Amino acid sequence: MQITSPAQQTLPEESLAARAMQEIRRMIFAGELPGGTVVQDRKLAEQLGLSRTPVREALGRLAGEGYLRRDKRILTVQSVSFEDVMEILATRRLIEAETARLAAGRMTARRLADLRAAIEGMVDPREVSHDRHWTVDDLVHLSIAEASGNRM
Template identity: 40%
Template sequence: MSVYDSAAVQYESIRAMIVGGELPPGAVLLETALAKKLGVSRTPVREALARLAQEELINREIRGYVVKTRTPEEIREIYDVRITLESACAAAAAEQASRRDLASLERITTEAEHCTDHERHVELNTEWHQALRAAARNGTMSRLLDGLGVLQQIYNAQMTQVEHLDEALRAGQEEHALILDAIRRGDAETARTTMIRHLSRTRDLRVDAFQRNHSAIRC
């Protein structure tokens, strides 16, 4: 079996279609149809679907696998777990961050402060959180947060943009600067509490955007 026919490759392909919205909530995933679409045999597709089911991106039903339908409650759950983990990362970074870690966070923070391109600002936001996780020196928390990030991306494909998104990004940037200042000073508790406030605000914005989008769809 070639690498292109492996279950791991098909897993990435199918997951990308789910995250990107090509396979929307409620879509039925049939092994034969997916195998034909991907140009592979059914075996790696079957293995990939089983893995996606374990990660709760899809559900197994009588008619086959179905892309999971999301709810506002699940957004809250995802963010509540993220808040717990990433606030711990912020506190750990205040105690563990190296000069290189600080330099990386400072570079991203400075670029974001002067960024006028919306798409680049969104990228910098992601880069900043990744740099923070690296500074915490805890691989397990980073891997768990990466998994939560995938679930959040799925929601991005199911909702309209957050209202006043640029303003929200700017507010987040100010909070990033406060967290960085706490990390720089070695103040773990302030880094933790500021991260909790930062992500709690983001959670509420995302839940509101999801609910407004789905209300519009029902109308």
């Protein structure tokens, strides 16, 4: 029997599924669920402190997005090959160039100054932690994406 906290009991099933999806996706990205790992809804539900229903919903969505592969009743984390990465990078190179072109005239002076300061703050590699690197990377890429005006 799964026991849920009062806070969890008040959340709609959709919110619980979204929370489960976000956490499972994070686990995949962090390597806590590496490619080839068999995923079991019961274990994940217990680990996340949720009932199996929102976890099953999240797993179905993640399978639909290609993060998980279903073989009959068994779900596994999708592995990413070297070839997959090369194809993704080739596609990304094309998309990012167009996105940067769209964003060029739309980004505010304030945002440009923030980006410049963040990048210049990483000139000395001894001062750049792994977290800082990825925070600045996210800032740059998300700023360009946002300024492009393309919701996708």
